[in-house]
Ligand code: SF4
């Protein structure tokens with residue numbers, strides 16, 4: 001039986017999400033047994049250059065060259081999976097959008113800035129249609145496997161649309177607010193099994209915001225614990241600045 005052709009592509013990112021695939025251990029062999037990987041710069045030098053059934057796209061779109069490239073990939077792909085926060089919500093690259101573009105160009109590239117025509121950061125779906133989203137920085141591998149299976153079967157995958165707090169409570173963690181630390185769990189999309197809080201950290205909002213965040217509830221909690229709103233908003237901008245472009 002012909003295996004579906006799958007290709008990995010990367011744009012502006014740290015490539016940490018692709019590394020997560022490499023870290024899958026034995027599961028990677030099960031997954032790779034079902035597909036034919038035809039392009040993957042991190043692990044192979046071949047360039048397929050033709051149609052693929054599934055394109056797994058990591059990274060944000062941050063310049064015009066990337067815009068042209070992602071449009072070409074979209075035309076070649078049966079389904080596009082945006083893979084990791086950089087691709088699904090702009091992620092940490094979106095912090096660039098906190099500042100005027102001209103200032104950023106001069107600050108990063110100095111007098112050579114005209115050789116680096118950078119643009120505002122965009123998530124992949126803000127440039128081309130995306131069929132599947134695997135959120136997270138890095139991605140949560142059980143969710144990636146579920147999304148890839150759905151893409152290979154041509155059925156939809158709906159990421160959870162309730163807050164990380166739900167998973168956090170099920171995992172019986174002590175709330176970070178009770179420790180005097182702010183946490184973005186109340187407004188952030190679940191699906192990572194409250195990964196960071198389970199390991200003693202806070203939620204930084206890397207999976208993006210739920211579609212209908214309980215702003216009043218979040219504001220009440222922030223006020224109750226006397227946490228400056230500006231601090232919370234700055235934390236939110238670390239991953240979620242590109243949402244303003246939706
Ligand atoms: S989402 Fe995070 S881990 Fe993944 S590529 Fe972007 S910065 Fe790296």
Ligand code: SF4
Pocket residue numbers: 164165166168169173174175176177183184185186194197203
């Ligand atoms: S605010 Fe953070 S620590 Fe508290 S329940 Fe929600 S996710 Fe857990």
Ligand code: SF4
Pocket residue numbers: 136137164188189192193194195196197202203204205206207208
């Ligand atoms: S707990 Fe928050 S920051 Fe950590 S992986 Fe989940 S959504 Fe991302």
